[in-house]
Amino acid sequence: VEPTIKNYRDFNWDATLDFLIQNWDPPYQSIRDANIVLENVPNSTLSDAERKLYIAEARFLRAISYYKLYFFFGPVPLRTSTTQPINLAKADENELKAFIENELKAAITDLPMPNAVPERYRAHKAAAMGYLIKFYLNTKNWERVVEVSNDFLTTFNYTLFGEYKDLFKVENENNPEYIWVRPAIATTDRATANSWSNVTFPDNFKSSPETGIVFKSTWLNWPNEFRIYDAFYNSFDAADKRRKLFMTIYINNADQTVSLLGNDNIRSFKYWPDQNNAGAAHGNDIPEIRLADILLSRAEALNEISGPTQASLDDINQVRQRANVVDLKLVDISSKGQLRDLILAERGHEFYNEGHRRMDMIRMDKFISNAISRGKNAQARHVRFPIPQTVLDSDPLLKPTIGYE
Numbered sequence: 001v002e003p004t005i006k007n008y009r010d011f012n013w014d015a016t017l018d019f020l021i022q023n024w025d026p027p028y029q030s031i032r033d034a035n036i037v038l039e040n041v042p043n044s045t046l047s048d049a050e051r052k053l054y055i056a057e058a059r060f061l062r063a064i065s066y067y068k069l070y071f072f073f074g075p076v077p078l079r080t081s082t083t084q085p086i087n088l089a090k091a092d093e094n095e096l097k098a099f100i101e102n103e104l105k106a107a108i109t110d111l112p113m114p115n116a117v118p119e120r121y122r123a124h125k126a127a128a129m130g131y132l133i134k135f136y137l138n139t140k141n142w143e144r145v146v147e148v149s150n151d152f153l154t155t156f157n158y159t160l161f162g163e164y165k166d167l168f169k170v171e172n173e174n175n176p177e178y179i180w181v182r183p184a185i186a187t188t189d190r191a192t193a194n195s196w197s198n199v200t201f202p203d204n205f206k207s208s209p210e211t212g213i214v215f216k217s218t219w220l221n222w223p224n225e226f227r228i229y230d231a232f233y234n235s236f237d238a239a240d241k242r243r244k245l246f247m248t249i250y251i252n253n254a255d256q257t258v259s260l261l262g263n264d265n266i267r268s269f270k271y272w273p274d275q276n277n278a279g280a281a282h283g284n285d286i287p288e289i290r291l292a293d294i295l296l297s298r299a300e301a302l303n304e305i306s307g308p309t310q311a312s313l314d315d316i317n318q319v320r321q322r323a324n325v326v327d328l329k330l331v332d333i334s335s336k337g338q339l340r341d342l343i344l345a346e347r348g349h350e351f352y353n354e355g356h357r358r359m360d361m362i363r364m365d366k367f368i369s370n371a372i373s374r375g376k377n378a379q380a381r382h383v384r385f386p387i388p389q390t391v392l393d394s395d396p397l398l399k400p401t402i403g404y405e
Helices: 005-009 018-022 025-040 048-073 093-110 125-138 142-155 230-234 241-245 291-306 310-322 336-351 357-363 367-373 389-394
Strands: 178-182 205-207 249-252 257-259 286-290
Touching: 018 025, 025 048, 048 093, 048 125, 093 125, 125 142, 125 178, 125 286, 125 291, 125 357, 142 291, 178 291, 286 291, 291 310, 291 336, 310 336, 336 357, 357 367
Parallel strands: none
Antiparallel strands: 178 286, 205 249, 249 257
């Protein structure tokens, strides 16, 4: 488990923390590999169809790598060739954004449909379009969010999975809602594993009356890491099915009932433990984009353009109906700001533990104020992370993230 997580949680990070390099190196390794492919495929002996596919896949992977770097660090060096100098200054912000947008558009054109990919986990048109929607959403290009979302929903046949509680189980990972995932394979090397369960079980956990989970001897328990605030749990409607994946009490190994309520110690079992785990490795794929996100993204954009409309509520209510929550009604919503807050709450309830919350709160200008209200040392610069110090030390042309000079 990341040893500096407390610094992260308390807004007490600087450029020396390990988790920063872990979010810098992998995307740039992917970018390097994509550039190698793009430089060598055109003159290869591959067929025309193979060249077209590999180039589109490389551009997609390069684009989403820059997407992740940009929304984590802000402007970064734009490496599009293996022949560029080792030392490279940051790209202009508009240049980087235009590059991400154009690469995703190009990938959409040449990638196959989702049902025509040569292998599972290979890139396809829906994944590229989904990332383009998310890119427009997080750069507040509302009209384009609506335009591309409309195109997405008429082009592809994704549907909301029936039971939210079962959506994230290993046996259901080929469901019709997942658009793009981070693959998780239960292997002992943990190269691509999902390790969520290991750090979610509470101390001396035996069983959970609420969820029905009974601890297996092959599972591991590294307790007291990932917890849920009481206030977040209490923000759900009592009938909301999405709340069923939270554990508020459990039976310990002494057969005592232990309450987790009251001290921000609730646990989330969104990623249900894998019955066929390999030590610390579980095989639950982690969704990066799913249909509920497309619907709520379009709803948000429609609200930002025109204020509350029935069209935006229809998208939100599709998601709420699956969760067994009553529909929002237009008569009860008086302003754009009110619906914006409702959408932020809905996204929190729908996407907890999927890695969207930070960007959602930044986009809606709530990230810093919310942290301050919880007593954190949050400042304006914290909407971006500092470029790692080891990277700055290796490149004299690279300047620190603004606010971390």
